Amino acid sequence: MWKPDRKNDQPLYQQIADDLERRISYGEFPPGSLLPSERKLAEQLGVNRSTVILAYAELRAIGIIESRTGSGTRVSKFKWGATPKHTPNWHRYVEGGSFLPNVPFLRRIREALQQDKTLIDFASGELASDLAPAQEINRLMEESSRTEYFGYDNPQGFVPLREALVSFLGKYRGIQTSASSILITSGSQQSLYLITQCLLAPGDAVAIEDPSYCYSLPMFQSAGLRLFRLPVDHKGVRPEDVRALYKKHRIKMVFLNPNFQNPTGRLLDPNRRSELLEVASELGLPIVEDDPFSLTAYDGVPPLPLKSDAPTSVLYIGSFSKIAASGLRVGWMVAPHSVVDRLSDARQQMDFGLSVVPQNLAAQFLMSPYIQPHLERLRMNLLYKRDLVIEALRNELRDLVSFTVPQGGLHLWCKIIPEVNDNKLLEEAIRNGVIFVPGSVYGSDSGFVRFTFARPKADEIVSGISKFAAALRSVLG
Template sequence: MEWSVNRESDKPIYQQIFEYIEEKIAYGEFPPGSRLPSERKMAEQLNVNRMTIVHVYDELQASGLVERKKGSGTRVSTHKWGILPKGVTNWRKYIEGGSFLPTYPLIKRIRDEAKVMKDGYNMAGGELSTDLFPASFLQASFNQHAFPSNLGYVHPQGHLEFRETLASYVKEYHDINVTSSSILITSGAQQALYLITQCLLNPGDAVAIEAPSYSYSLPLFQSAGLRIFALPVDAEGINPDDIVTLYRKHQIRMIFLNPTFQSPTGGVMTEPRRERVLEIAAELGIPIVEDDPVSLLSFDGKTHYPLKSIDKSGNVLYVGSLSKVIASSLRVGWIMGPESVINRLADARQQIDFGLSIFPQLIANQFIQSPEYPKHLAFLKQELLERRNEMVLALNEYLGDKVEFSVPKGGLFCWCKIKQKVDDQKLVEEAIKNKILFMPGSVYGSPNGYVRFTYARLQREAIKEAVLKFAKVLDKV
């Protein structure tokens, strides 16, 4: 095949292939009724992953350009090209419309591969491995309590008893003072961020996020029409003076921070900088959204209290969840802030789904109050420490002269800078061919040549082999 994808283009590979086939059909080079190569054959011809072709063929079918039948392959539609048969919707126009943007292509590529990859090494996902879930504790906790008699809608802010438990929980573990009326239960931290961007900001507003940052990987900011400006992160977190600079230039209206075991760098903002950030935010009247998913996972015994614990002005919206300390599929998160803000977000949340299911709230409520929860936290921190140590050993052994990294003191990730010049797209594709998944730094706002490895996602004995395989991939690109 003479045509080939342009891997230097900003246009996603799947879209390039779609437009190529669309053009061939329009020019009559793929006439009505003609059979297209199989997904595997087309992937081989274009030197791309088969799942990319599956995506392209799905889009062509949704557009009415091809017909697919099991056992018969994929054929160009027999009706006149460009005119859909009566009753068939051109879904492509709808898919490409709307205000809510799709996941960034490179992230979607990695996630799609994670769904189908077998016998590989997933160092991309920001979640715990299954052996770290407290499944038996959760089962026992749930069995010991009666099934709820009231299965109607719960309070818009969430189950009252659970909110009261959370108020005690954050006081004990984070030294945060809050009452149940200032808590909104959400479906994980991501929904919390969505509600904040949709309800408290307007299109065109300027916001500041860390660079690099997990927030950078979320199209929800652009979907809300927000203008994003970077706060560079160094070994001590963001520089508070950068907030002042951005405010003067762009009148930023909100700051998004992840100060403890930051994703993707794993860094911790120093106490002096935390205090200064709060001072500046209070002086300028700018709210801070503090995302705090893993601060309990400290390896050196040091407690890193959130910004919210020393916030005297009520400027911090505190976002947390149990995804990283219990299980991601539990889908329990929260926002803590001024009661008026919580009421506004709860109203929007009720319009969306009438509230989170009562069952994960009951399970979480029972578990975090049980004597098993501190035991689970201690077990989890020890296991993660051992896996971090295993990854550090492997990085030094197999990539010692090829990467630079700081040993994380907590959390789930190891952030590495590759010394040689690499193209993230090519590195990801080559790794996928070798059944290795990781997150490239470019999806978090870094230049090419940074990678985030999750040591929590793999079994301890698999970490060394995963890093070795990555080292071999790096030698090829």
């Protein structure tokens, strides 16, 4: 993205003013629209705020923008020469749509990560670059057989990938299935989205874990669903809670992440697992099982999915994102034929299916000899990073935090013992050079933190936790 050139003879503020004038004339900021605040633009461009103040003054002087106290800086409605008589009121459109925006904390986190590349990142729920099989994927890309035709894909997803998944899921997850029961999606995210859009209607009641990744997704609210909570304790959710919610609210579906749950890291207890399947079967209640983490089990023995024992009641969702490469955007759903058919049909309308290129790479990776050693290395490295983060927390904050040690997954769910304000803690941490996700994003009370220890490099973890500890102490005062 454009940055002012410090070697240029023109002063920085003038370069910035010229760039803004250009962007305004191109329609990026239409007449009447709000420009970024001086602070924010300075951060984006990596200059002092005073430089931006000078640039804005320059544009004000030639009548292109206007500043009014308390309402920020806007593009002039009347003085700007090339202005059409009336620009659409984009602000009204942006506010008026029915799909809800992301939760503010997540937007703040994204913005902070984009602006400051040096932040130590315990927030992004993905693997560090040294845990992803980038070399292997690059090698497959060079070697892979040529694609003869880059046309639209099969609506259910690339056939060779679905066939590779049949053996992968049989071998690694104990799931017996067929290529015609699989839908390839853009990560788990798209599977969840399709389910909320196509199998549920506004007003339907569904049960989700508490805390849960689902709370971070306004898509559930956008779809008009009524959400009910299944508290997660040290053994996962309680089957009797599912029965109670069904009796009271006629819930139509249960969303679960039974293995190394996001964010708590908890594993559904085997007895509860059987009871839960019993209850679901008795009530004819479908379960959506999100299973992104099982293969990271640090002891090398991945817990079984619900799907393996309840093939007809469970919509099973898996993905490459947490075990290999989120950037391939390859996830999958295993579901009854009628569901796969309905969802792939709807997806055609939304995006016309996925690119064959990453799907082909994913298929080749699954069939290659790389997969097993990659998974073993991944488990070892995650265990190492988990221990680093735990040791650092014990050294820095022994009496201030409590947590359960996870046996798999990418995250540590950590309670801050003294009362603390989520927002203040996050902002202070960002100022200190470290970032995390506040627990309230997942529906928990204030005072919880999700540390994704998989994301920072190993040598950043100790200093990251130090920075976090300093932020916490400063906020506690």
